[in-house]
Amino acid sequence: MTPQTKARLIAAVAFPLLALNVSDAHARPAPAAAATAAEVRMDHISIVAMGKGSPVILIPGLSSPRAVWDGVAADLAKTHRVVLVQVNGFGGDDAGANLKPGVLDGVVADLDAYIAKNRLSGAAVIGHSMGGLVGLMLAKAHPADVGKLMIVDSLPWFGMLFGPTATVAAVEPRAQAMRDQMAASYGKPDAANAEGVAKTLALKPDSQARVTAWVMKADPRVSAEAMYEDMTTDLRGDLAKIATPITLLYPSSANLPASMADPFYKGAYAAAPHVTYQRVDDSAHFIMLDQPEAFAKAVAAFVG
Numbered sequence: 001m002t003p004q005t006k007a008r009l010i011a012a013v014a015f016p017l018l019a020l021n022v023s024d025a026h027a028r029p030a031p032a033a034a035a036t037a038a039e040v041r042m043d044h045i046s047i048v049a050m051g052k053g054s055p056v057i058l059i060p061g062l063s064s065p066r067a068v069w070d071g072v073a074a075d076l077a078k079t080h081r082v083v084l085v086q087v088n089g090f091g092g093d094d095a096g097a098n099l100k101p102g103v104l105d106g107v108v109a110d111l112d113a114y115i116a117k118n119r120l121s122g123a124a125v126i127g128h129s130m131g132g133l134v135g136l137m138l139a140k141a142h143p144a145d146v147g148k149l150m151i152v153d154s155l156p157w158f159g160m161l162f163g164p165t166a167t168v169a170a171v172e173p174r175a176q177a178m179r180d181q182m183a184a185s186y187g188k189p190d191a192a193n194a195e196g197v198a199k200t201l202a203l204k205p206d207s208q209a210r211v212t213a214w215v216m217k218a219d220p221r222v223s224a225e226a227m228y229e230d231m232t233t234d235l236r237g238d239l240a241k242i243a244t245p246i247t248l249l250y251p252s253s254a255n256l257p258a259s260m261a262d263p264f265y266k267g268a269y270a271a272a273p274h275v276t277y278q279r280v281d282d283s284a285h286f287i288m289l290d291q292p293e294a295f296a297k298a299v300a301a302f303v304g
Helices: 003-022 066-076 102-118 129-142 158-162 168-183 191-201 205-217 220-231 236-241 259-267 291-304
Strands: 039-043 045-050 054-059 080-087 125-130 145-150 246-251 274-281
Touching: 045 102, 054 066, 054 102, 054 129, 066 080, 066 191, 066 291, 080 102, 102 129, 102 220, 125 129, 125 274, 125 291, 129 168, 129 220, 129 236, 145 291, 158 168, 158 220, 168 220, 191 205, 246 259, 246 291, 259 274
Parallel strands: 054 080, 054 125, 125 145, 145 246, 246 274
Antiparallel strands: 039 045, 045 080
């Protein structure tokens, strides 16, 4: 990979995460909405379930609410038990136990407990971005929980963007600095900056508007810690041991053409024994917003 190609790849894939987490675009979160009858609140997540049938668990990404799945949840619920996850502190919700380290491990533990209590083992799990990493962590720690896994634009380790010789130890100081800067933005909303961040995460104006609103509602203290843990969690060495069938959905666009996207994402998951790759063109990070029809079709085929 030439230096120019590497720089372009980092700009297209890594910059959305970096921009999202170093900005001070986040408003002070509103008080948590009153829990509905269908909502289950846990230490690190809340869950709303709908529909009946084989279970499908939907895990959103960094700073995103469960509303990211609005385009597919209702249709899925016609034939499946749909479990909509939201990390505490996102979507204007109360941070709960997520104001201290252990956010991602806590999310995994809560998911496992919910799956066990409700007898949902072997579920189809779909995770976007950080949610994709959580899905991998769940499949690694509790293989019986995950019958199959769809990962939407996520990597087994963020630091691989910096080259094959990058290490967690080398990335950790940068991740720590970003975490501290982001957490310090609590209570300092900046809508213009949030809009700029959204333009790196989605292509369409209406998609960008939704992302902007989600960024503004997320508690930056939770986003900061979750981002830090995402950047310092390296599952590359575990991929070969994860037998769960994986479908990887990834984007391409003018900023990340297929000639770059294909080898990069396929290389990232080459060690996993059971992976199906599916590229969605003319899309940025939020595939479900930029290409809702293609995304819904891919999800329907995945869940069966």
